[in-house]
Amino acid sequence: MHVAHLSLADFRSYARAEVPLDPGVTAFVGPNGQGKTNLVEAIGYVATLGSHRVATDAPLIRLGAERAVVRTSILRTSSSGDARTTLVELEITPGKANRARINRSDNVRPRDVLGLLRTVLFAPEDLSLVKGDPGERRRFLDELLTARTPRLAGVRQDYERVLKQRNALLKTAAAARRAGGGRGADLSTLEVWDGHLARAGAELTAFRLQLVAALQPLVAQAYEQLAPGGGETVLEYRSSFEGERPGSREEAEQQLLAALEDVRAQEIARGLTLVGPHRDELGLRLGPLPAKGYASHGESWSYALALRLASYELLRSDGGEPVLILDDVFAELDARRRDRLAELVAGAEQVLVTAAVPEDVPKALAGARFAVADGDVTRLV
Ligand SMILES: Nc1ncnc2c1ncn2[C@@H]1O[C@H](COP(=O)(O)OP(=O)(O)OP(=O)(O)O)[C@@H](O)[C@H]1O
Ligand SMILES: [Mg+2]
Numbered sequence: 436m437h438v439a440h441l442s443l444a445d446f447r448s449y450a451r452a453e454v455p456l457d458p459g460v461t462a463f464v465g466p467n468g469q470g471k472t473n474l475v476e477a478i479g480y481v482a483t484l485g486s487h488r489v490a491t492d493a494p495l496i497r498l499g500a501e502r503a504v505v506r507t508s509i510l511r512t513s514s515s516g517d518a519r520t521t522l523v524e525l526e527i528t529p530g531k532a533n534r535a536r537i538n539r540s541d542n543v544r545p546r547d548v549l550g551l552l553r554t555v556l557f558a559p560e561d562l563s564l565v566k567g568d569p570g571e572r573r574r575f576l577d578e579l580l581t582a583r584t585p586r587l588a589g590v591r592q593d594y595e596r597v598l599k600q601r602n603a604l605l606k607t608a609a610a611a612r613r614a615g616g617g618r619g620a621d622l623s624t625l626e627v628w629d630g631h632l633a634r635a636g637a638e639l640t641a642f643r644l645q646l647v648a649a650l651q652p653l654v655a656q657a658y659e660q661l662a663p664g665g666g667e668t669v670l671e672y673r674s675s676f677e678g679e680r681p682g683s684r685e686e687a688e689q690q691l692l693a694a695l696e697d698v699r700a701q702e703i704a705r706g707l708t709l710v711g712p713h714r715d716e717l718g719l720r721l722g723p724l725p726a727k728g729y730a731s732h733g734e735s736w737s738y739a740l741a742l743r744l745a746s747y748e749l750l751r752s753d754g755g756e757p758v759l760i761l762d763d764v765f766a767e768l769d770a771r772r773r774d775r776l777a778e779l780v781a782g783a784e785q786v787l788v789t790a791a792v793p794e795d796v797p798k799a800l801a802g803a804r805f806a807v808a809d810g811d812v813t814r815l816v
Contacts, residue, residue, distance in 0.1 A: 436511040436553065436755050437785035438478055439520065445500035446527075447473035454812050460781070460802030462788040463812070471789040471807045475556070475760045477505045478787070481523055482554040482758075483578055484533070484545060484588075493529040502528040509552050511755065521551050546592075550585035553757035555747040557764045561739040565719060565726050572717040576643050579650075579746050583753060587642060594635040594712065601628040601708050609706030622703075629695045636711045637688035640674075641681065647672045647717065653745035661744075661775050662737045666722040675714035737772065740764070744779060756784045766795045773797055 443452040448470045463471045472488070476495075479487055486495060496503045506524045513519070524536040525548065535545040563571045581588045604625055651670050658668045674680075676694035681687035694710040695702075702709050719726040719738060726738050750757040759780050765773050765788075777797035780786055790796050793804075804815045 436509055436758065438507050438552065438758055438787075439510045440506075440508040441474065441478060442504075442506040443474075443477055444504040445497040446477050446503040446505055447495060447497060448810060449473060450497060450810070452810075452812055454805070455814075456785070456787075457803055458785050460786045460788065460800045462790060462793075462796045462800065462802065462804045463807050464790050464793050464796070464804060465807035467791055469807045470810065470812075471791075472558075472762050474807070474812065475762050475787055475789060478507060478552070478758070479554055479556045479760060480527075481505055481507050481525060481548065482552045482582070484525075484549065485578075487556055487558050487560055487762075491529070492527050492533075495527055496529055502526055507552060523548055523551055546585070546588050549581055549588050553582050553750050553755055554760055555743055555750065555757050556760040556762065557740065557743045558760075558762040559764065559767060561743060561764075562735055564739045564742055565730065565735040569716040572719070573712070573715065575742065576646055576717055577639075579749070580639075580642050580646055582750060582757070583646075584642065587639070590635055590638050594632070594639055597628060597631045597635060598708055598711070598713055601625070601632055602706070604628060605702050605708065606706035608703050612703060625699075629692060632708070632711060633688045633691040633695065636691050637681075637684050639712045640687045640691070640715070641684040643712065643715070644672055644680065649749060650742075650745050653748045654741050657741035657744035657748070657779075658737060660779060661740055661772055662734070665734065665737065668726075668738065668741065669720040671718035671720065673716040673718050675712075675716075676710045733769070733772075736767065740772075740776060744776075747780075747783070759783045759786045761786065761788045763789050763791070765790060765797060774799065 437458045438456050441454040441456060443449045452474070454474065463474055465471055476486055476488060489495070504524065504526050506522065509521045509523060511519050511521070522538050525545065526534040533545040534541065535543050535548050537543050537547060537551070564575055577591055581591065608622065647670050654670060655668050658665065678690050678694065681690055691711060698709045721730050721734060721738065726735060730738060747757060747759060761780070768776065774797060777799040781799045786800065788796055788800060806813045806815050
């Protein structure tokens with residue numbers, strides 16, 4: 436698939452922008468702070484309903500505006516050669532639910548947009564996949580899951596909602612206990628929430644385990660291509676509680692229920708849900724050592740790139756080639772890895788690159804070029 440047109444209104448620094456795009460490589464080049472990342476961030480938003488830079492929507496709205504609108508037309512060619520265009524429009528209003536339109540119909544939920552455009556975005560922020568908190572790696576897994584299986588966005592939302600409610604209940608129970616009110620809050624309600632949490636949590640866990648298994652060989656292969664002889668990469672999904680690796684969703688649910696029972700007293704004391712996928716970790720090993728805390732800067736970069744390249748391979752293998760977005764990554768890499776990465780992505784259906792100077796775009800990625808300056812996006816070649 437590829438994005439054939441991007442249109443912005445009041446998104447980030449843009450009052451308006453109209454950017455027609457072709458398949459193949461397109462580079463956006465211009466000085467710092469001119470709005471290159473803003474363009475690709477908007478495309479990423481249509482794919483994931485989130486920004487790779489910020490956790491909330493407020494910064495995405497142009498200063499002084501009330502809402503932003505992002506429109507993309509997505510062209511998908513089936514295996515039989517028929518091309519189909521899907522027009523996706525998102526209206527982003529901070530503090531309110533987004534509004535979506537698909538092919539001009541507004542009888543859709545924003546969530547229905549997921550899966551229509553698939554992207555893999557490489558950005559300087561990716562270094563935190565390796566060096567950052569477990570939450571970064573959980574988000575990596577969950578975003579990839581949602582891209583592959585859009586219905587899981589609903590499961591994620593359910594889980595988050597149940598977790599919040601359950602935590603609130605635990606907090607009340609903890610406060611009641613501290614106040615010395617005997618048994619305090621009603622714990623029978625807690626059991627109901629345990630059931631909800633275990634159901635959604637087990638589904639998420641089972642899908643994550645499957646995903647990690649599918650990613651493992653692809654990450655190893657990508658790392659070897661980027662840094663030949665640089666060591667073996669191993670991905671380990673670590674559960675927040677002890678136990679055998681579940682063989683099915685049902686088993687995962689039983690295990691999580693049992694684990695919740697085991698930590699109940701602690702949870703009530705602390706007023707917090709202590710087990711479940713929100714506490715699991717994706718361990719990244721390089722050779723015998725964990726990457727986090729041990730890998731060098733360059734190794735960490737190669738690992739982060741390998742995770743993204745593996746995502747690309749995985750999405751590609753299960754229907755619909757994703758759009759590749761490389762935001763300012765070449766400037767961060769040495770010449771060898773820069774060339775290898777360029778070779779690995781050059782054949783993709785659509786590659787969008789941003790760079791501050793033309794020299795940062797590798798030769799293998801010659802293609803269309805836009806100049807981005809003073810709020811204008813102008814096609815050069
Ligand atoms: N909500 C907003 N309203 C107005 N301007 C904004 C908003 N958010 C960001 N900007 C402006 O957009 C600019 C940053 O754009 P962007 O991150 O796309 O730059 P860039 O071209 O990628 O730069 P670099 O080469 O440094 O990565 C900044 O000048 C910032 O002030
Ligand atoms: Mg940028």
